[in-house]
Amino acid sequence: MRFSDTFLNDLRSKIDIEDLIARYAEVRGRGRTPVCLCPFHNEKTPSFVIYKDTQSYYCFGCGAGGDAITFIRNIENLDYTEAVRFLCERTGTDFPNDPVDDELTRQRRRCYEANREAARFFHAQLSQPHAQQAREYIQKRALTKETVVRFGLGYAPASWDALLKHMRSKGFSDQELILYDLARKTAKGSCIDAFRNRLIFPIIDLRGNVIAFGGRVLDDSKPKYLNTSDTVVYKKSQALYALNVAKNGNNDRLILCEGYMDVISLHQAGFTQAVAGLGTAFTPEQAKLLSRYCTELLICFDSDEAGIKATRRARKILADTDVKLRVVRMVGGKDPDEIIKKYGKERMREILEGAVNETEFALQSAKARFDTETADGKVGYLNEAVGVLAAIPNAVKRDVYITQLAGELQVSKAAIEAQVAKLYRNARKKEEKEVFGQAVKHLRGEDTPSPNPDKRRYPRAVKAEEHLLAALLANPAYLRKFASRLNEDVFMTPFNKRIFAAVSEKIEQNLSLMPSSFSATENEETVAYISMLLALSSQVGTTEKSFGDYLTILAQEKKKAERSESGPLTDADFLARIADCKKTDS
Ligand SMILES: [Zn+2]
Numbered sequence: 153m154r155f156s157d158t159f160l161n162d163l164r165s166k167i168d169i170e171d172l173i174a175r176y177a178e179v180r181g182r183g184r185t186p187v188c189l190c191p192f193h194n195e196k197t198p199s200f201v202i203y204k205d206t207q208s209y210y211c212f213g214c215g216a217g218g219d220a221i222t223f224i225r226n227i228e229n230l231d232y233t234e235a236v237r238f239l240c241e242r243t244g245t246d247f248p249n250d251p252v253d254d255e256l257t258r259q260r261r262r263c264y265e266a267n268r269e270a271a272r273f274f275h276a277q278l279s280q281p282h283a284q285q286a287r288e289y290i291q292k293r294a295l296t297k298e299t300v301v302r303f304g305l306g307y308a309p310a311s312w313d314a315l316l317k318h319m320r321s322k323g324f325s326d327q328e329l330i331l332y333d334l335a336r337k338t339a340k341g342s343c344i345d346a347f348r349n350r351l352i353f354p355i356i357d358l359r360g361n362v363i364a365f366g367g368r369v370l371d372d373s374k375p376k377y378l379n380t381s382d383t384v385v386y387k388k389s390q391a392l393y394a395l396n397v398a399k400n401g402n403n404d405r406l407i408l409c410e411g412y413m414d415v416i417s418l419h420q421a422g423f424t425q426a427v428a429g430l431g432t433a434f435t436p437e438q439a440k441l442l443s444r445y446c447t448e449l450l451i452c453f454d455s456d457e458a459g460i461k462a463t464r465r466a467r468k469i470l471a472d473t474d475v476k477l478r479v480v481r482m483v484g485g486k487d488p489d490e491i492i493k494k495y496g497k498e499r500m501r502e503i504l505e506g507a508v509n510e511t512e513f514a515l516q517s518a519k520a521r522f523d524t525e526t527a528d529g530k531v532g533y534l535n536e537a538v539g540v541l542a543a544i545p546n547a548v549k550r551d552v553y554i555t556q557l558a559g560e561l562q563v564s565k566a567a568i569e570a571q572v573a574k575l576y577r578n579a580r581k582k583e584e585k586e587v588f589g590q591a592v593k594h595l596r597g598e599d600t601p602s603p604n605p606d607k608r609r610y611p612r613a614v615k616a617e618e619h620l621l622a623a624l625l626a627n628p629a630y631l632r633k634f635a636s637r638l639n640e641d642v643f644m645t646p647f648n649k650r651i652f653a654a655v656s657e658k659i660e661q662n663l664s665l666m667p668s669s670f671s672a673t674e675n676e677e678t679v680a681y682i683s684m685l686l687a688l689s690s691q692v693g694t695t696e697k698s699f700g701d702y703l704t705i706l707a708q709e710k711k712k713a714e715r716s717e718s719g720p721l722t723d724a725d726f727l728a729r730i731a732d733c734k735k736t737d738s
């Protein structure tokens with residue numbers, strides 16, 4: 153839906169972009185130009201810049217940029233209208249009550265409604281006579297009534313159309329139900345329930361919306377677990393099960409498990425920080441999400457081979473975040489559910505408390521691969537262990553482990569120390585080199601992604617166009633002042649031609665040139681690009697003279713391109729071009 157400028161201006165005036173972003177990322181260098189690690193891609197040095205004077209942001213690493221609304225859209229995974237609603241709630245602003253939803257917003261709202269209705273239906277089925285098998289399963293897993301209600305568990309009847317009939321009676325069309333993956337189409341073209349004879353786990357987002365379902369079989373059919381496919385409100389790579397209940401724990405720790413039942417057993421036993429992925433391998437998006445809600449993560453995967461592999465993958469992905477990792481070793485059972493059932497929650501608590509940190513885990517896994525009773529095995533283990541210790545940045549911590557290792561293997565401490573120190577120095581040197589290389593690239597603008605497909609072909613023209621647009625954003629009056637020379641045809645690349653049209657339209661209508669003004673009418677890519685241009689305007693010349701120069705460069709580039717496109721060069725052309733190049737390069 154469209155919002156009036158007065159409304160958006162009012163909303164905007166109540167938000168400080170720096171404070172808003174600081175809720176999601178640790179903002180450093182609070183002052184004129186605050187920076188932080190980009191919340192939209194994994195990085196170790198900050199390239200996400202906040203521009204207070206334009207109330208915008210831009211990431212030089214991945215090209216994300218925009219205003220408060222764009223930020224909320226992306227970080228909360230909302231559409232435009234929902235993001236505005238979200239900011240209204242945060243700032244106590246009344247949301248305009250003549251909603252003319254656009255199609256996507258309407259679809260998403262319908263999908264939430266359908267899911268909520270389906271969740272209610274599944275839950276109500278649990279107490280029906282035909283749900284006997286589901287109730288037996290719940291009993292077997294020793295889930296209390298309270299737990300069943302808390303997680304909204306339900307039952308999908310063993311029928312082809314029980315849910316369909318119910319949803320049709322509530323006004324949902326078959327087409328909608330297929331779109332929301334509550335129903336599926338058979339090869340013959342008829343419509344059937346997506347979940348049949350399964351125990352249902354609703355998946356709920358942080359704002360309490362039912363976004364998807366997981367269903368576990370109650371007989372021997374396959375697959376054992378069935379999940380909603382991606383829909384307009386659900387991307388399984390970006391969601392976590394039970395984060396809606398887990399994040400309310402007041403402790404900074406979360407427990408990552410493998411499946412629904414692990415999470416539910418842990419919650420019931422009082423470990424309410426448990427969450428799980430949703431039937432996919434752990435993703436960087438999930439890592440990013442977790443890092444927003446905890447400082448320490450306990451990985452609690454099954455003790456089988458698949459679990460060990462999954463742990464390794466998660467550790468690798470989480471290494472790019474600043475979450476402290478501890479790996480839980482399942483002793484006496486293959487998963488938390490089994491351990492709690494067999495030995496009780498005290499045993500589980502001990503196991504969670506005994507979770508080893510990264511270093512201990514790496515040392516233990518290395519040791520398990522060697523027979524340290526033999527000399528060869530000892531050397532092999534030592535070599536690997538030294539590598540692990542050299543990766544510890546803290547000197548005191550390094551020393552603790554070196555002492556421990558020397559005692560354990562009865563080797564001189566000095567020998568291990570020397571070896572670790574050598575590796576440590578090499579690693580630092582390599583790291584410094586990398587950081588330096590990154591910085592150089594950054595300064596040259598090589599790693600700044602551009603949405604303009606012609607940047608490679610006409611690098612000089614695109615640069616001049618970008619500077620021209622940046623200067624125009626800083627001085628809207630140039631539009632009139634340079635009216636005789638400045639029009640759409642000045643731009644060589646269709647991309648910037650379009651941006652110029654958007655910018656000049658705002659100027660002519662006397663509207664704000666902040667990204668927020670564009671986010672109401674333009675797509676996200678354009679808003680990010682405008683944010684980049686605004687960032688650029690504080691770094692390039694924006695005087696009338698520079699503006700004139702940019703126009704001149706563009707005229708030259710245009711001529712050059714036209715010449716090279718109009719067949720083979722004559723000698724005279726060739727000489728003229730050489731002369732041109734000399735002039736512009738100096
Ligand atoms: Zn980024």
